[in-house]
Structure formats: structure tokens, C-alpha cells
Amino acid sequence: MPRSTAHRHYCRSRVSSNEAVSAHTKHSNNYSLKCLECHYDGASLALHDKGNYQDVYRRPDYVDADAVASKFGSLPSYSTSTNKCSTVYCHSNGAPKLAFKTYSIAYKTTPNWFGEQTTCNSCHEAAPTTNAHGAHLAKNYVCQNCHAATASGSGTIIDKTKHVDGIKQLQFASVGLPFALNGNSCSTVYCHSDGSGNYSAPTWTDSSTGKCGTCHGTTDRTSGAHQAHLSQTTLYGPKLTQFDTVVACNKCHGPDYTTKHLNGTTVDVSSSTCSASCHANGIGSGSWVTGRTGITCESCHTGTLSNVNGATAPGKSFAASRGHNMNSSSTGVIMNYNCTSCHDANAKHIDPAAHDTRLLPAYTGALNNECNACHNTATVPTENKKNMYTHVTDYIGTSAAVNSKPSACNTCHDPHGTGNRNMIRRRSSPGTR
Numbered sequence: 001m002p003r004s005t006a007h008r009h010y011c012r013s014r015v016s017s018n019e020a021v022s023a024h025t026k027h028s029n030n031y032s033l034k035c036l037e038c039h040y041d042g043a044s045l046a047l048h049d050k051g052n053y054q055d056v057y058r059r060p061d062y063v064d065a066d067a068v069a070s071k072f073g074s075l076p077s078y079s080t081s082t083n084k085c086s087t088v089y090c091h092s093n094g095a096p097k098l099a100f101k102t103y104s105i106a107y108k109t110t111p112n113w114f115g116e117q118t119t120c121n122s123c124h125e126a127a128p129t130t131n132a133h134g135a136h137l138a139k140n141y142v143c144q145n146c147h148a149a150t151a152s153g154s155g156t157i158i159d160k161t162k163h164v165d166g167i168k169q170l171q172f173a174s175v176g177l178p179f180a181l182n183g184n185s186c187s188t189v190y191c192h193s194d195g196s197g198n199y200s201a202p203t204w205t206d207s208s209t210g211k212c213g214t215c216h217g218t219t220d221r222t223s224g225a226h227q228a229h230l231s232q233t234t235l236y237g238p239k240l241t242q243f244d245t246v247v248a249c250n251k252c253h254g255p256d257y258t259t260k261h262l263n264g265t266t267v268d269v270s271s272s273t274c275s276a277s278c279h280a281n282g283i284g285s286g287s288w289v290t291g292r293t294g295i296t297c298e299s300c301h302t303g304t305l306s307n308v309n310g311a312t313a314p315g316k317s318f319a320a321s322r323g324h325n326m327n328s329s330s331t332g333v334i335m336n337y338n339c340t341s342c343h344d345a346n347a348k349h350i351d352p353a354a355h356d357t358r359l360l361p362a363y364t365g366a367l368n369n370e371c372n373a374c375h376n377t378a379t380v381p382t383e384n385k386k387n388m389y390t391h392v393t394d395y396i397g398t399s400a401a402v403n404s405k406p407s408a409c410n411t412c413h414d415p416h417g418t419g420n421r422n423m424i425r426r427r428s429s430p431g432t433r
Contacts, residue, residue, distance in 0.1 A: 022114050031160045037068055038078075056085075071095070071166040072105050083113040090164045093124040096131060097168075097205055120155050127154075131204050139262070145181065148173035179262070191262055196223055213245035224288040236350055238278070238308045251309075280304040297339040308350050316416040323417025342370060342415075371409045 019025075027033045038056050056078035057069065069076040071089040078085050085091060087107050095105040109122040120126045127137050136146070143151040149171035150162040157163050172189055174181040179190050186192060187201040194200075194216035202210040218230045218241045230240045230248065240248040252269050281303035283296065300306035301316040316339075319325040324337045339345065347358035363370035374380050376387055409415075413423045 018114075023111070023116075031164065033068070068164060068166060074105065074107075078113075084110045085113070086110050089166065091118070091123050093130075094164075094168070096128075132202070132207055132210060135207060135210065140176075142176060144173055144175050145177065146170060146172060148175070194220070212249075217245055218248045225291065228291070234348075236346070236348060238350060277307050280306050297343070297345060311350070318414075318417030318419070321417065322419070322421060323423060324415050326417070367406065368409050371415070 027038075028035075057076045069085075069088045069090055072095040074087055074089040074092065076085065076088040089095070089105070091107060091109050091111060093106045093108055108124060109118060111118050111122070128134075142154040144153055147169060149169055150157060150159055152158045153175075162169050170184045170186075172181045172183055181189060181191070183189065186204070188199055192200050192202050192210065192215055198216070200209075200215045202214065208214075221227070221230060228234055228237050229252070231237070232239050232241050238251065240251050243251070279295075279299065281299065283294075283299040283303070297316070298319075300313040302319070303317060305315055306313045316323070319339070324335050324342075325339070327336050342360060342363055343358050344360055345358075349358050357370075359370055363373055375385060380386055412425060414425050415423060417423055418425055
């Protein structure tokens with residue numbers, strides 16, 4: 001079979017290069033780049049015959065959208081004297097998309113065609129910090145989690161046809177992650193959800209769209225008993241929405257919930273929060289799903305006292321044995337009251353700034369109404385415990401007849417009981433109720 005004219009001219013030139021040590025194989029085999037990606041097919045045979053086989057990027061109209069080397073405005077060139085490519089998209093940072101929807105390309109290397117090896121950080125950062133890359137890498141994500149069709153782990157390209165092609169391919173995978181991750185859209189991935197199937201849509205070029213509170217806040221957490229703990233309008237509870245999102249979440253999911261965030265576990269609650277603080281004494285069987293079943297006043301105010309947002313519940317542990325909740329007194333008076341006999345259990349009260357006694361309406365109003373409701377009526381049959389209104393009188397000025405007023409009973413007595421059988425406080429507490 002006769003040789004072609006081109007072949008005959010090329011052989012006659014006696015000019016060649018050892019392609020065994022060049023980057024031809026890497027470009028054509030590894031990356032499946034066609035000859036025309038770099039070479040001008042319109043070069044004259046005269047050029048080829050003289051050994052100018054390095055007719056690279058010499059086509060006058062080379063800059064077009066179809067050529068990988070000229071993507072995003074690149075003007076590729078090749079020096080036959082240094083055997084190096086310059087301003088080639090293939091050897092750039094990939095033109096990361098920036099906040100203002102523009103592309104900023106940086107050419108990171110000018111590799112020599114013969115023998116020089118390039119690595120990930122030859123063209124761009126091995127651990128990119130552009131846009132939201134840094135935030136994801138800080139969470140120990142690897143390239144494969146978001147670019148599963150292109151990379152394996154961090155630094156291994158598994159499909160070079162999807163690398164340096166001018167396209168940023170997204171394909172999610174759960175490699176090394178404790179939750180399912182798939183698809184190719186950030187708007188429907190678990191990472192940017194509230195953990196309950198509701199998704200946010202972060203903007204890759206705007207890091208503020210992925211900050212804490214943008215996937216879910218505190219006011220929109222309605223599952224289980226969230227609002228009982230979060231809402232400012234709930235009748236009781238710690239009212240955690242008074243804090244910013246991170247602090248509020250840390251109250252239950254701390255001490256630093258961000259280290260356990262996005263781990264696929266939605267009930268990762270610090271054990272010290274429930275059992276050693278708010279629900280410390282174990283009375284009742286409150287359920288996160290069904291509510292405060294079996295939780296009573298005693299659940300917070302007796303035994304190991306509850307502490308909510310740094311406020312410790314007042315201790316009422318004597319109520320059943322030496323207070324008004326006991327079955328009978330030393331005089332045989334049967335009381336057998338419970339907390340809700342006098343108090344409105346549903347009144348808002350875990351709020352020190354607006355703390356009051358939460359007494360039922362029948363026991364409010366005039367001084368000592370709560371005591372006189374029983375001690376000034378036939379409800380208390382023992383004579384020496386009736387008509388207690390004038391048990392102690394404070395005198396003002398010089399005339400007892402004119403300048404006197406009754407004292408508050410709870411200045412000296414605690415109706416919830418004390419170590420003394422007559423409920424006498426160890427020290428008087430004026431104004432305490």
C-alpha cells in the first residue's frame with residue numbers, strides 16, 4: 001500500500017520527537033482529548049514537512065466554545081522553544097464561579113510537555129477555599145461527596161472525561177457520611193435540610209445562605225415538644241427563643257451541637273440536659289412526642305430541684321410531710337391538699353423576671369386572702385388556728401390604735417412546710433409568698 005504524501009514528507013524531514021516521554025498519552029488516552037483540541041488541522045503540508053509538527057493552537061479562529069483549552073476566555077498558546085503551554089483552561093483553577101456570577105480564571109501552571117508531572121495543586125488548591133469549599137472541607141467532606149461521578153475520595157480522578165471539560169458536575173454520594181446523600185441538586189440534600197424533610201436552597205457563591213439558622217430556626221421547629229421548650233408564648237417552659245439559634249440549640253443539643261450536627265441523628269441530645277437539669281428528679285414520665293404525661297409540680301420542686309436556664313426551682317419538698325399537703329396535722333386537722341388546690345398549674349411561671357405565686361383567683365387580692373380563705377372560716381375547726389388575721393400586728397408611729405397594720409403570714413410561715421411542725425421559717429422573709 002503506497003504511503004501518503006504527508007507521510008512521505010514527514011519522514012523526509014527527519015525531524016521528530018520521542019512521544020514515549022511526552023504528555024500525549026495522558027491527553028489522548030487518560031483524558032480522551034482529540035487531536036483537534038490542540039492541533040490545527042488546516043496546517044499546510046509544507047509546514048509539516050519542515051518539522052513544524054508542533055502546530056499547536058495556531059488556528060486563527062481557535063478561540064471557540066467547543067475547544068476545552070479556550071474555555072472562559074482563555075487564549076492558549078504553546079512555545080516550541082520551551083515546550084510549555086500557557087493560559088490554557090486545562091491547566092487553570094477551573095474558573096470558579098464568584099458571588100457576582102462572573103468567572104475569574106487563574107492559570108496555575110505551565111507544565112513542560114516532556115516528562116513533567118502535574119498534581120491537583122498544580123492547577124488549583126488541593127483543598128479549595130473558593131466559595132463554600134472551605135466550609136464543606138472543614139466538616140470533613142471529601143471531593144467524592146459532591147463530585148462522585150468525577151472523583152474518588154480526595155485527589156483521585158475516576159472519570160477524566162468529566163475533568164477539565166469546562167463543566168462542574170455535581171453528583172452526591174454518602175461515602176464516609178452517616179446519612180444518605182444522593183442526587184445532583186443542593187436544594188434537595190439532607191445537608192441543607194431541617195432534618196425532617198424540609199429543605200433550604202443555599203447559594204454556592206454566598207456563604208451566608210448556609211449559616212446556622214438558614215436551614216431551620218427555633219420558631220419553625222414544631223415536631224415533638226420543641227415549641228413547649230422554645231416558644232415565648234407557651235405557658236411554661238424554658239422559652240429558648242429568647243436566645244439566638246446556636247445558643248438555643250445548645251441548651252439541649254450542646255455543649256457544642258455543631259460538632260454533632262448533620263450526623264443523621266435527629267435526637268442527639270446531651271444526657272446532662274434532661275436528666276441532670278430540667279427533669280432532674282425523675283418524677284413523671286414526660287415524653288418528647290406525647291407531652292408531659294405524669295409530670296407534676298413535684299417533678300421540679302421536690303427532691304433534686306430542676307434548673308432551667310440557670311434558675312433553680314424553689315424547693316417544696318416539705319409540702320407532703322410538714323406542709324399543707326400532709327394528710328393530718330398534730331392537732332388532727334386533715335388538710336390533704338395538693339399543689340393545684342391553691343395554684344394554677346398552667347400559669348406561666350418559669351420566668352424569674354415576671355415571677356409570681358400563680359395563686360388561683362379566689363386566693364388573690366387583699367393581704368393574706370390565701371390564708372384567710374381557710375383560717376378565718378369553719379374550714380379550720382381548731383380555735384387557735386382561726387382568725388389568724390391579727391396574729392401579728394405591725395405598729396407604725398406612736399399610736400397602736402391608729403397606726404397599725406397586719407403582717408403577711410408568709411413573712412414567718414411557709415405554707416409549703418418547713419422543718420418546724422408549725423411551718424415557721426428559719427428566718428423571716430418579708431414579701432415572700
